Amino acid sequence: MEPVTTDGAPSFTDLYSLPIGQGMIHGETLHAAQLPGDPETGEIIGDTMSEQAERTLDNIEATLEAGGSSFDDVIKVTVYVTDLDSFEEFNEVYRQYVSEPYPVRCVVEVSDLAATAMVEVDVEAAV
Template identity: 35%
Template sequence: MKKIQTNLAPQAIGPYSQGMVVNNLFFSSGQIPLKPNGELIQGNVDEQTHQVFANLKAVLKEAGASFDTVIKTTVFIKNMDDFAEINEVYSEYFPNHQPARSCVEVARLPKDVLVEIEVIALIK
């Protein structure tokens, strides 16, 4: 196992890592809309989702993976009414390659954000 850590994504806010590589698979921790410096994006769900994807891009790159090698995503959202807006942003990052996905509405997310996403990806 190899712990993934990059300064281009926010540091873990608890006793966990940004992600782990096991054999040829990368497992990310859930990413929320924090900038790498730890500042929370207070914007709408579109802005928050773009920041989540910026964080995912950074940890994927550090692991030797990319959006093209993602095989599964899990999307946690605060309000299912935001599903269409999140989908619109999501499709910008997965325009052709469409990994398996789960999407779950949850009662609350860390720091009361609107969206959190985690991925599993193959290492190139």
């Protein structure tokens, strides 16, 4: 396995000493998960789902690129949201990052996420 690191997304290990990697390559697959954290401070950014979705997907994009991949190579996306009523707002932003053929996607409503996050995204991508 090979860790993926980037300055373009928050490192919660560096910022908060948490055992959380930015991304990991295993075989020919990159696994990454991100929150809407500021890349420098880790602070959750955005008061709306749109703002948080954009920051989260920017963080995912930076991690994918650092691992030699891109949204074009994403196979599967899992989206965790604290309110399914805001999911269409997430989709409006998500459409700017993906194109056909669309990755498989699972959406899960959760009762809470870290800090003030409304969304968390994890992806699997080919490298």
